Amino acid sequence: MAAQPHGLIATFETAPEVYHAAEKVRDAGYKFWDCITPFPIHGLDKAMGVKRSNVPKFSLTGGIIGFCTGMSMIWFMNAFDYPLVVGGKPYFSPMFAFPVSYELTILFCAFATIGGMFFLNRLPMHYHPVLKHDTIHRGMDDQFFIVIETRDPKFDAARTRALLEKAGGKDIKELEA
Template sequence: MAAPSHGVIATFDTASDIYEAAKKVRDAGFKFWDCITPCPVHGLDGAMGVRRSKVPRFSLIGGILGFTTGMSLIFFTGAVDYQLIVGGKPLFSPMFAFPVSYELTILLTAFFTIGGMFILNGLPMHYHPVLKAPHIHQGLDDKFLIVIESRDPKYDAAATKSLLESIGGKDITEIEA
């Protein structure tokens, strides 16, 4: 009995080849696929149809929470919990609360950004089936790879292989799950 398939992987030689191939895979309607490149390829996200990340939303929430926590902490300690008038200064002033609020804004923004990235990327992922591909190491050195996953609604092993072949893919192999 054959092992279940994770998808199909194909190799491309140049950055321009994978850029054009990514546009064709996107136009074919695939949703669950990715490009593996040894270096950044300018414009590849656009060619793949990747939308803007949601991580900045996590960062904004962390920043707002940090700022309000800092202001609330100083307000509570100065105006509610321990009312002490020193040198005629008010019990609460945003000017004096700013350093604490600023630091908490930076701290919680960083924590929420990292947490959001982990959540959205499904990390930690200690293993991925693509690592079983026989030529995956080339995608980290000098080749460019496209992986189309079998969970994609448009996935059909034979049709997907022929699509990758028609757009210039080489060493097309099926990956075990």
């Protein structure tokens, strides 16, 4: 048996076309499908039924870890491991430890945000069936695509193709896996 294709890809010329087609694919009940767009289209998440991103959870965790790291590091260094008398000031106070902890909050939060974004997007992924499509270079330029994957329980080669055609998709092709 030949390897199962990755899915079907349809081309759209304008942003409103892909937006309305996405609404139709969403309403048809597909789960494993995607839009390829050269820029984030305002409102497409809703049209696709994509839920709010989970990146903020990573950011919050990173920020909290950063703040605690700063405070505990300064306490450990200046009050515990090597108490150092400077100008009669206390060995530890959250006041003077604040600026550094604040910066570390932001630093850790930034790394967590970006790491979380890459993790949720499963990037880096340099090989992907979509990237093998002949005109995919236009997908980062001026064209829009909708991909419906074969692993979707509702996928049916003929019916999915008909849906994409009805939604206005042109040049519908099979993507090899």
